[in-house]
Amino acid sequence: MSSAQKTKNRWLIAASAVGLHISIGSIYAYSAWKMPLENAFGWSSSDTSTAFSIAIFFLGISAAFLGRFIEKKGASKGGLLAASFFSVGLLGSALACYLQNLYLFFLFFGMVSGIGLGLGYISPVSTLVKWFPDRRGLATGLAIMGFGFGGLVCAKLISTFVPAQDEIVLPADQKTYDYLELQKTAPEEAAKIVSTVPALETYKEQSKLADELHREHKTDTPEYAAAKEIKDGFKSTLVYDKGDITKAFLFLGGIYLLVMVPSALYIAPPPAGYADKFAKGSDPKKAKSAAVAGEMTAKQAVRTPGFYGLWLMLFINVSCGIAVIATAKKMGYEMVRLPEVQAGLLVMGISLFNGLGRIMWASASDFIGRSNTYVAFFAIQIIAFPALAYLTGSPIAFMAVTFIILTCYGGGFAAIPAYISDLFGLKEMPTIHGFILTAWSAAGIVGPSINEYVYKTTGSYSGSLWVFGGAFVVALIISVLMKKEIKRIQNGYAAAETANPTPAKAA
Incomplete structure (x- = not known):
């Protein structure tokens, strides 16, 4: 064991584990991608849900089959490999969005980044447990907490990189993507579709009124019937820029690479005999928990x-x-x-x-x-x-x-x-x-x-x-x-x- 490894601080090791997990934890922000992907590219809700399911599937499969790799090569190399797969998955997702190719999105976001998820999830955990023999629960909680909070961080980044360009009202059965394409190819037909829709503020006011009357059990009033007709007959939807979505995946791929690589490089096992000072300490409770x-x-x-x-x-x-x-x-x-x-x-x-x-x-x-x-x-x-x-x-x-x-x-x-x-x-x-x-x-x-x-x-x-x-x-x-x-x-x-x-x- 090198002297450099002996001087490493276990709390910085924990911070490095959090860095890995808060990056891959961005998968929990996936719901923030659904509306932009569906409205901008015309992908169905089932399509976008499938991409998420593929990612979770490959998370579990890669964690199962690559655990032995982590044991042999160490957490640092596992983290670097996770960073590579996860970032390439996001960068490839940007290419899929640029080409508007759903199957390419399945490949990169689902399979490639999913493998990165599995590797990144298991890589730091066993090493971190060795640094905290007295508090194994705290150690794994710190790292995996980052995974839970990753969605909060990424959701904010997505809303920053992919702001809604407009909010419009459409008939309830009208697909947003189809309407936006009609605006480009047949503007007169698009105008006919929205000729009878209420103004956005009117729609929101009537929808809110319908909900309030429903909660108050006043559903047999003419006021509720009129408000419900507008609420059920139309929908508000958001318009996103395709270029913003592509750039967002590029930015996120770069950001997470910059976070994950230094985090992975710092992670290292503790010196030989490190756990002895806990197991042989004077505090019986500490010794028992470390054993x-x-x-x-x-x-x-x-x-x-x-x-x-x-x-x-x-x-x-x-x-x-x-x-x-x-x-x-x-x-x-x-x-x-x-x-x-x-x-x-x-x-x-x-x-x-x-x-x-x-x-x-x-x-x-x-x-x-x-x-x-x-x-x-x-x-x-x-x-x-x-x-x-x-x-x-x-x-x-x-x-x-x-x-x-x-x-x-x-x-x-x-x-x-x-x-x-x-x-x-x-x-x-x-x-x-x-x-x-x-x-x-x-x-x-x-x-x-x-x-x-x-x-x-x-x-x-x-x-x-x-x-x-x-x-x-x-x-x-x-x-x-x-x-x-x-x-x-x-x-x-x-x-x-x-x-x-x-x-x-x-x-």
């Missing part, structure tokens, strides 16, 4: 029930949480009739509490234990999800419960690496972590699909909230059973240590 019970290889870990318990807990937590993230604004509008200002606060709050939950719950897990943390997640959400269905008359309470759910969603991601190290040690943690993150790939498809199916079948999100509440009952049972699994694995380590005083490996 790793034993080590397993990835092959050994996947043969244990504990591995599948972690996978299922993450899968259920993410499936239900990501469904709320994907539909929270629409859910709030349809179920609670949130006014525009509160709807904006809901979207901002989702990113904020997603990030806060990561550091809060991960830090708490150092004190109450990882298994108790997950029991708390699921016990809270068994109540919280069905509660949303009953809070349609209270916008503030609806938002507050949604934010609580998002802290549990973020916390589930942040506490899982420390949980892995508790059970299986640090030796092959990147590979094991990558395997477990395939739960994220699956959940990104299953959760929103269930939500959409229930909505199409019943016309409401209330039914899916009960389904998710029931899923958390299963998750709670698994989390309780995991307590027994932890004892079983730890007893195995102790037996191996007794039989062989050299560092034990679980069979």
